[in-house]
Amino acid sequence: MKKSTIIAALAVALAGVTINSLADTTTANLEVTATVNEVCTITAEPLAFGAGYVTGTNSAVLNGAGAVNTVCTIGTSTAKVTLGNGSNFDTTRRMKANTDFLSYTLSAASSGGAVWASDGEVVGTGTGALATVLAGTKLVVYGQIPAGQNVPKGVYADTVVATVNW
Numbered sequence: 001m002k003k004s005t006i007i008a009a010l011a012v013a014l015a016g017v018t019i020n021s022l023a024d025t026t027t028a029n030l031e032v033t034a035t036v037n038e039v040c041t042i043t044a045e046p047l048a049f050g051a052g053y054v055t056g057t058n059s060a061v062l063n064g065a066g067a068v069n070t071v072c073t074i075g076t077s078t079a080k081v082t083l084g085n086g087s088n089f090d091t092t093r094r095m096k097a098n099t100d101f102l103s104y105t106l107s108a109a110s111s112g113g114a115v116w117a118s119d120g121e122v123v124g125t126g127t128g129a130l131a132t133v134l135a136g137t138k139l140v141v142y143g144q145i146p147a148g149q150n151v152p153k154g155v156y157a158d159t160v161v162a163t164v165n166w
Contacts, residue, residue: 063144103149
């Protein structure tokens with residue numbers, strides 16, 4: 001017999017037969033885990049008072065606002081934002097131009113509100129989104145330069161370190 005005839009005969013004979021090569025099955029569980037750590041990040045937006053008169057008969061209080069933005073892992077319940085004294089602190093926060101100083105205050109409430117001391121802090125719970133640890137939006141930092149300071153003209157500046165502890 002020819003090979004092709006034998007193959008054709010086998011194909012006809014096996015046409016109705018099912019061959020099961022996997023007689024049994026078994027399963028196993030693959031455990032998948034992850035650990036999400038508590039973390040907070042912090043950024044700051046500048047507080048710019050702009051230009052004005054704080055000396056002489058035309059003196060006026062200058063107000064400004066900046067912001068501290070925090071993002072903490074959801075459930076971080078002990079997040080605390082603090083502000084340092086600034087790099088020119090003596091008995092008050094001060095900005096410096098050359099060798100001259102201009103005093104200012106910072107507040108978490110509103111311009112002219114309670115002064116935010118360096119050991120003062122704002123406490124809250126992390127939401128996992130850009131938020132204050134207070135109310136779900138960025139934490140506004142209000143600043144005020146009191147009127148009646150006898151200082152020369154100039155561009156005054158200071159750097160205050162904002163810290164988030166958790």
